[in-house]
Amino acid sequence: xxxxxISGIKAAWDVAKALKVATDAIDDAHIKLQMxxxxxxxxxxxxxxxxxxxxxxxxxxxxxxxxxxxxxNGMYYxxxxxxxKDGPFCQKCYDSEGLLMxxxxxxxxxxxxxxxGIGQICRKCESVHG
Ligand SMILES: [Zn+2]
Numbered sequence: 001x002x003x004x005x006i007s008g009i010k011a012a013w014d015v016a017k018a019l020k021v022a023t024d025a026i027d028d029a030h031i032k033l034q035m036x037x038x039x040x041x042x043x044x045x046x047x048x049x050x051x052x053x054x055x056x057x058x059x060x061x062x063x064x065x066x067x068x069x070x071x072x073n074g075m076y077y078x079x080x081x082x083x084x085k086d087g088p089f090c091q092k093c094y095d096s097e098g099l100l101m102x103x104x105x106x107x108x109x110x111x112x113x114x115x116x117g118i119g120q121i122c123r124k125c126e127s128v129h130g
Pocket of ligand 1: 090091092093094101122123124125126127
């Protein structure tokens with residue numbers, strides 16, 4: 001679908017360039033102006049199509065990333081393409097900011113509980129999981 005409209009614009013661009021070569025020989029200001037407008041409109045469409053294709057590719061990557069995420073024991077994990085489990089990632093950072101922040105196993109003071117806890121600690125927000 002994306003590639004189809006890009007190849008359609010490219011085909012139109014090629015035809016317009018061939019037409020321009022043919023019409024350059026015609027001494028008619030109106031035709032020259034219309035050809036210039038056609039080439040300009042197609043150049044804008046080509047640029048916009050390329051930008052849209054880039055945006056769609058980024059969004060597809062984000063969807064794939066979200067689809068590979070799963071929640072287990074209070075933390076997120078991700079399945080890689082070869083079905084390897086990657087993680088854990090901080091639940092708080094992902095839920096609030098969409099960030100996949102790795103955690104490390106360690107000991108940290110938990111202010112809410114006013115005690116030290118051992119578990120997976122987020123490198124960014126320092127939440128203790130597990
Ligand atoms: Zn975090």
